[in-house]
Amino acid sequence: xxxxxxxxxxxxxxxxxxxxxxxxxxxxxxxxxxxxxxxxxxxxxxxxxxxxxxxxxxxxxxxxxxxxxxxxxxxxxxxxxxxxxxxxxxxxxxxxxxxxxxxxxxxxxxxxxxxxxxxxxxxxxxxxxxxxxxxxxxxxxxxxxxxxxxxxxxxxxxxxxxxxxxxxxxxxxxxxxxxxxxxxxxxxxxxxxxxxxxxxxxxxxxxxxxxxxxxxxxxxxxxxxxxxxxxxxxxxxxxxxxxxxxxxxxxxxxxxxxxxxxxxxxxxxxxxxxxxxxxxxxxxxxxxxxxxxxxxxxxxxxxxxxxxxxxxxxxxxxxxxxxxxxxxxxx
Amino acid sequence: xxxxxxxxxxxxxxxxxxxxxxxxxxxxxxxxxxxxxxxxxxxxxxxxxxxxxxxxxxxxxxxxxxxxxxxxxxxxxxxxxxxxxxxxxxxxxxxxxxxxxxxxxxxxxxxxxxxxxxxxxxxxxxxxxxxxxxxxxxxxxxxxxxxxxxxxxxxxxxxxxxxxxxxxxxxxxxxxxxxxxxxxxxxxxxxxxxxxxxxxxxxxxxxxxxxxxxxxxxxxxxxxxxxxxxxxxxxxxxxxxxxxxxxxxxxxxxxxxxxxxxxxxxxxxxxxxxxxxxxxxxxxxxxxxxxxx
Numbered sequence: 001x002x003x004x005x006x007x008x009x010x011x012x013x014x015x016x017x018x019x020x021x022x023x024x025x026x027x028x029x030x031x032x033x034x035x036x037x038x039x040x041x042x043x044x045x046x047x048x049x050x051x052x053x054x055x056x057x058x059x060x061x062x063x064x065x066x067x068x069x070x071x072x073x074x075x076x077x078x079x080x081x082x083x084x085x086x087x088x089x090x091x092x093x094x095x096x097x098x099x100x101x102x103x104x105x106x107x108x109x110x111x112x113x114x115x116x117x118x119x120x121x122x123x124x125x126x127x128x129x130x131x132x133x134x135x136x137x138x139x140x141x142x143x144x145x146x147x148x149x150x151x152x153x154x155x156x157x158x159x160x161x162x163x164x165x166x167x168x169x170x171x172x173x174x175x176x177x178x179x180x181x182x183x184x185x186x187x188x189x190x191x192x193x194x195x196x197x198x199x200x201x202x203x204x205x206x207x208x209x210x211x212x213x214x215x216x217x218x219x220x221x222x223x224x225x226x227x228x229x230x231x232x233x234x235x236x237x238x239x240x241x242x243x244x245x246x247x248x249x250x251x252x253x254x255x256x257x258x259x260x261x262x263x264x265x266x267x268x269x270x271x272x273x274x275x276x277x278x279x280x281x282x283x284x285x286x287x288x289x290x291x292x293x294x295x296x297x298x299x300x301x302x303x304x305x306x307x308x309x310x311x312x313x314x315x316x317x318x319x320x321x322x323x324x325x326x327x328x329x330x331x
Numbered sequence: 332x333x334x335x336x337x338x339x340x341x342x343x344x345x346x347x348x349x350x351x352x353x354x355x356x357x358x359x360x361x362x363x364x365x366x367x368x369x370x371x372x373x374x375x376x377x378x379x380x381x382x383x384x385x386x387x388x389x390x391x392x393x394x395x396x397x398x399x400x401x402x403x404x405x406x407x408x409x410x411x412x413x414x415x416x417x418x419x420x421x422x423x424x425x426x427x428x429x430x431x432x433x434x435x436x437x438x439x440x441x442x443x444x445x446x447x448x449x450x451x452x453x454x455x456x457x458x459x460x461x462x463x464x465x466x467x468x469x470x471x472x473x474x475x476x477x478x479x480x481x482x483x484x485x486x487x488x489x490x491x492x493x494x495x496x497x498x499x500x501x502x503x504x505x506x507x508x509x510x511x512x513x514x515x516x517x518x519x520x521x522x523x524x525x526x527x528x529x530x531x532x533x534x535x536x537x538x539x540x541x542x543x544x545x546x547x548x549x550x551x552x553x554x555x556x557x558x559x560x561x562x563x564x565x566x567x568x569x570x571x572x573x574x575x576x577x578x579x580x581x582x583x584x585x586x587x588x589x590x591x592x593x594x595x596x597x598x599x600x601x602x603x604x605x606x607x608x609x610x611x612x613x614x615x616x617x618x619x620x621x622x623x624x
Binding site for chain 1: 368374422425426429431432433435436437439440441442443444445446447448450451557561562564565567568601602605608609612613616617618
């Protein structure tokens with residue numbers, strides 16, 4: 001970001017007043033939600049939404065399709081769970097530790113992965129995720145097939161007692177909300193605009209003097225950290241981190257949520273998480289059908305509703321498509 | 332002279348053979364991926380599931396129809412080719428015009444669907460498949476089952492045959508031309524959409540064929556495909572999908588390296604291919620045989 005002065009790039013557009021009102025309504029609804037729905041279910045949706053949003057951010061604003069975000073989500077879950085359970089760390093510190101490990105992992109894998117583009121990038125991230133999966137299977141502190149169990153809910157900042165489900169819900173809402181706010185800020189910052197320029201025309205961005213790979217790497221690390229934040233909150237919520245969290249199925253699920261909600265839209269991951277999370281909740285008794293249904297949803301959405309639910313909504317109601325120019329025209 | 336670097340020669344020979352067998356599958360699979368990618372610009376995520384399906388078709392041919400392995404070897408690629416044909420017609424064809432991401436997501440979805448369906452029908456444990464060739468070759472220091480030699484030999488023949496077909500025949504030259512400039516080739520009256528369809532069908536048939544070959548060696552199980560495909564993706568990243576012979580060589584080479592790792596550093600055998608991938612990314616980011624993207 002060092003090479004950009006504010007004069008070369010137009011200031012990010014102000015959020016329109018109507019959108020602000022909708023935002024307030026949304027926040028109000030989220031605060032009131034635990035009185036309507038089971039709080040832990042909402043926490044699950046929030047974590048899924050942030051994981052998907054981290055993947056979506058990379059696709060929409062950096063043009064990078066990651067097939068390996070489970071490694072950030074899962075490793076953060078393991079580390080947060082470990083420091084909270086065995087070392088008795090404060091909740092906030094445990095989350096920071098988890099996000100830290102996800103960011104470091106993002107830095108190391110990112111440096112290598114962004115050396116390839118397009119489809120190769122996806123395959124490289126998938127391969128790295130598989131290495132992390134192998135490590136999770138073999139390292140002692142992850143407890144292999146059993147997973148890290150019975151992680152206690154720690155105190156946050158020494159005073160918030162999160163054993164109380166409602167308190168935990170609000171802590172989680174704050175953390176996940178911070179993640180979404182960060183994505184929003186990044187997308188509407190000069191940095192976000194450069195990312196978009198790179199996505200649309202990498203050669204031109206390069207010729208304008210931007211250190212393309214540095215921008216991509218920063219975006220990748222940010223995305224990894226956000227996926228890590230989702231994983232950290234998830235392990236504290238359900239006191240469990242397992243191999244499933246680092247497996248490729250989790251990366252696939254994140255992509256599924258993105259595409260159901262609509263790739264390249266800000267709200268897509270949230271809507272997708274609500275739909276897919278609820279679907280899984282009601283299909284809990286049919287575990288063996290989950291893969292089939294996920295596959296079917298993929299096929300149906302790709303063939304018939306490529307824009308996803310939010311994209312379709314914006315398509316039907318043009319006035320709702322204020323952020324249209326931020327999304328890549330892919331369909 | 333019965334050990335090298337403290338490793339018994341018997342174990343070494345055994346692992347080299349196993350390595351070459353794994354390499355044969357890496358080669359066949361990455362060859363199929365490379366052909367499909369070269370023509371359709373789609374990375375076929377379903378490749379692993381199609382390989383698994385091939386193994387199940389072979390198992391079904393023997394179990395339900397009572398036919399031998401040799402019939403399965405003949406029937407399966409045809410069945411899988413038809414499956415590929417249908418999949419291209421029904422789905423992929425409609426996605427060429429949109430962002431390639433969607434084709435990737437579609438093939439991933441179909442892979443989930445297939446794996447889920449087979450898991451529902453057959454469970455996780457899988458089915459055994461009888462070895463069609465008993466006995467083996469006694470080379471003094473070690474004993475190599477015939478079937479393993481057969482797999483290696485057939486894989487080499489199929490890979491070279493495919494290379495010859497694409498690089499040295501007239502139809503192959505049409506394929507390569509359509510890859511460079513589909514519109515121009517169409518103006519010569521060549522039906523490019525049909526060529527794309529047949530290419531995909533051929534790639535899928537190749538995956539199915541690998542599945543039949545694998546059935547007697549590995550357990551026929553619903554997750555055999557997803558386990559293999561991730562490693563094959565790493566192989567493809569290392570070799571690059573630009574060259575057919577390149578993918579074949581990379582496949583066999585990596586299988587061999589993996590086999591040797593099992594002897595000399597067994598702890599790393601599971602990840603050695605990924606380590607090679609990292610080294611390749613550092614020193615030759617475009618892959619060993621890849622061109623700049």
